[in-house]
Amino acid sequence: MKSKPRVAVFDFTGCEGCELNKLNFENHLLDILDHIDIVEWREAMDDQVAEYDIAFVEGSISTPDCVERIFDIRNRTKVLIALGACAVNGGMNAMKNKQSLDTVREIVYGEDKDLFPTLPALPLSSYVTVDYEVHGCPMTQKEFLQLLTSILAGKKPVKPDYAVCVECKLDENECVYGKGMICMGPITRAGCDALCPSFGQYCIGCRGLVPHPNKEAMINILIENGLSIDDAEKRMDLYNSNEKDVVLI
Amino acid sequence: MIKTVNIKPENFKELYFPTLAEITEVQQFTEKEKWYKLSLLDGSNLGHYPGQFVEVSIFGAGEAPISITSAPNSYGSFELCIREVGMFTEMIHKMKAGDKLGIRGPFGQGFDVNELYGKDILIIGGGIGIVPLRSLINYILDHRQDYGRLIITYGARNSKDLLFPEELELWQSNPDVEFHQTVDYGDESWKGNVGVITTLIPPLDLDLKNTIACITGPPIMYKFVLLTLQSKGLQDDNIYMSLERRMKCGVGKCGHCQINHSYVCQDGPVYHYPDLKLIREAI
């Protein structure tokens, strides 16, 4: 039998929900461990090693210390995988990028603001090459496992490039716009199986935008449904402050 | 009232069920292109025409439409040439002789070899476009007396990207074949033409009435080749070309390859140019 790939797990600025989600794979954890060796994972174990085949990295880069560590991890690993919104596009952390960082720090620490250095919250890919990404806040178990099995089967993983609305239709959900909610599904990248609308809640856009989104049209929808321009832009920014791509009309 | 064909269950077709084939030979042509020889495990003949394609499947990876590059034969083998560009093609590039694949097809309309009967054939192949054309070339060589002149023009990005190196030499040395090749970018080792494929066409001395041009290449090539042929005076009626589109089913259901009213997997990939002109999105 082939030797198992050596896997390490790291976290940067984020809520560690994606990491926790892995410990939540109760039904599959033992199956996974049949195929991989977890060699480093600060949140769950003491060991540290010099090199690994696959590094799963959660969180965004937001301090000088983070920058150093992510370069170091990239140097030690063959494959680097960004887990969750923070690592993939900066996630919610990136909301702060819209304000001056000094202001932000002052809001929080007042006079002591210089004690704690901060940088704009950016995805891993702003600093190093990222091989694969698992979107979502938090990422879903299904997609993580699909990615892992793809890689283990030697197959390049593919991720959805269409909107959450698609999955809503496939699941025959009632659209939440019909009950006065304002949903980000139309331009949010699918993959979660339209989780929130399936539970009667609107999509907040946690998986980032589809490639080439029509942002102007989306903002229009938000305004047509009762948000002010200011609120519409805020809603767009919740998870997408770093997303720059636009559609070809 | 909708015209529904009233069909019986015995006529329903298992459209998505592949048959197994074994890779019998692999050859690496370039960094990104490999050539495969396969035989169906049930011993049957593929039974294709030049220009047709098959859906190749690797379990766990999916399916991809791939042109058949060999000429029809009766001894149960066929050949593919595949460029590594993405998920599926990466997987197939890892496979070796003895490995097994699924095959569906052959599908689509190829080059109508009866329509070409007795004509001079002008082959224009850009890059990987030579793959389906090679099937036609070898078919013509197998039935040499049925056709007039065989003029092959072939262009690649650079000399390292030229496919079927041994065959190119055979065609070059065959007195019955007029062979011209060019590369977009030359280097020290390259002694031949340098320039895009359209530069090969003006010098050709063609019997315009009796010449049929068969074109396959990357999408951007078509516009320029057509302009060049038109300025040479070749009638649209004398032009056939093969298109590429995204495809999933190969049998006219999944909708991906549709251009206006036409399904490339059914009406194409090889089109008669006058028909293609009616399809506005095609080129």
Add this chain to the structure above:
Amino acid sequence: MKQNLDIKVKHLTRVEGHGNIVVNMNSGKLEKAQLEIVEAPRYFEAMLKGRSFHEAAIITSRICGICSLGHQITSLKATENALGLEVSNQTILLRKLLIHGALIQSNILHAYFLAAPDFLNAGSVFPLINTHPDVVVRALRMKRLANDIGDIISGRAVHPITPVPGGFTKIPSEADLIEIKRRLIEEALPDVNATVETMQALAGAIPNFTRETEYISLKNDNDYAMYDGKISSTDTGLYPDSEYLKITNEFIVPHSSSKHAKNNRSSYMVGALARFNNNHDKLLPEAALAAAALGLVAPNYNPYMNTIAQVVEVAHAVYDSINIIDTLLNDGLKNEKPNQSPTKYGTGISVTEVPRGILFHEYSYDRQGRITAANCIIPTGQNLANIDDDMKKLVPEIIDEATEEIIHKLEMLVRAYDPCISCSVHIVDVEFVE
């Protein structure tokens, strides 16, 4: 006696978030014994400003993936208080059930995956898969059930979906509840007993260390307070929600990106042990028996026993969940729409117990229902000063042990608090009133 000691544990493992343990003893004088918090702050206060009341809980749930449900419920309660939104009894029961689910999952995760390896001298839970497979499988099964409670009722155990201001966007079906109850009875009850036995066997590895301190938690007359009640201090008595700032008195220290807190003394403790010390008489009988079996008697001043208190709480939560489901089924589930019509716009405070201790959220809203001020005070932040104080007492007591043993005991001590560093750092007490 040893005169010099220099310990620096960078990025302590098996805790949530990034912290370093630093101890310095110079010529017999303890210069430093502290937990440095080096987690990168995320500036949630800045993210909340100007957001609509619909989004407050969605954002604060992202403070921490581990306590996401706790933050969410606490945030919803604060918003409801600020906007005058009444919620139904059914909503409260479902929320209590969710809180139990989250507590079971969190306490099990801590006891089995993060703390147990210490008792067994293992570096992580992974070697235990081979040495103690039945224990690991049991832990996974308990966690799965707890997470399923979250998944089924709130859509997703991490960053829940259905709880919104005024109620739920979707109510579970009766069949869902019946199935959860079946699993609680058939799987969880035997697992709880087995867990108590396992912990009994491991309890010998718990260091014998005590330091009396102030214990703060919620308290009420009806139950083992988790969802609501008054703030209760073992030193200074009961306080209403509105006086939470009198208790927490946060201050900034240079070695921590999270603020520290103190009330009557230089520090106080929150969490399972604090709850137990305050509310042990409200435990369900089965949980009280578990406490007795594990030798946990109130008041208990050994911080290492926090892990044991967590196990006792798991027993309580499992039995109480069954009771809650029975009540819900007896009353009949009603398909209620969330009440989202504000009757006022002002400031709302809420206090909830989450697995790691008492949690405070406060928001102010303008007339458009947008946040103008926010403040959240997190359990781990409140425990940090207490951890430092414990270390200062512990180090001299064990100074003659081998350095590795000292490090091990210090790491165990910090872990016993089950600290959630992400939380403590990401929210820091400030108001951004303009």
Add this chain to the structure above:
Amino acid sequence: MNGYYLSQENVKDFISHLMKKKTVYAPHAKADHSFVFEEVVDADNVILDYVRTLNSIKKYFMPSREVMLRYNLDDNSYSIEDVEPVKGIFLGVHSYDMQAVLRLDHSFSHGNPEKNYLTRRLDNIFIGTSFTPDNFHFSSSVNIQPHKTEGFDLFMHKTDRGYVLEEVTKTGSDLMKGFDQLTKFHGEYPNSEHFKSHLYAPQEKLSKVFEESYDNPVWHEIAQKCVGCGTCNLACPTCYCFDVEDHVDLSLQSGSRERRLDSCMLRGFTEVAGGEVFRDRLADRIRHRVYRKFKYISDSAGEPWCVGCGRCTIYCTAGISIVDIVNRLVSDYDKKQIVQDSDMIAAWD
């Protein structure tokens, strides 16, 4: 064929009667204000007086997700998923959804008759109900009246006090055997309803309009508002494009090939390796969709492929209406005709 009065009070018994014969699928309430077709477990839960269901009954013949093949990676063995005929009674189907099924029948039987779809279509019984058009239905504009019985075996015409039940086929009359709470109906079946939404061109004219509309600026204008989410295709009862993907199981030993409904409004629909997208402009995708409903297939099949259900419009979050688009094309076409005619008159002068 006979007709009967079926009073409101007898509907439940009628459904119970049907349930004894075969599995019955009928509209049920879903979430706050929507309807879906579901298997009937309790006749009480069936709602025959509904506006439209979220998805049409297409989902029973072409499920939105479907495993096509299972395989074993160790030995390359594979097997096709067994497809079973649905063999159900579909109760309370609106005429436009029945017409949509007939169109799908055409698509799946022409050229290569597809086993998966056609097998599921075998041996089903369809019972229609008339409907009161809302602001979004416009099926009468494509020749589909609410009382159109084509494709049905029985038809329930809604009246003030219940239904008039019309036997349409022999299968339909056989189904009535053993149900005797009926009085014979003699008279004319109702046959029209008032529609609020219309296409302003008869069918013959539409085909001409579409010949002239390829370069109409409307495609580009709509593209400014459209988010390209694919909802319009996925909700449409006559859309059937699909994508296929392979999945490997966690065991790494087996896997499956799955097809999933797709949408030509999605950018990735025409994307090929290397990143080339053949309909990259949103405007081109919108045009393709609308042409597929009114021209590409219709030219050869003889009917519009849009059945006027209104789903694509009511579910469009950007508020784009296919009726408005078509009517805009019609009015631009008319204007052009007037200009051409007046040019001709001018030339005569």
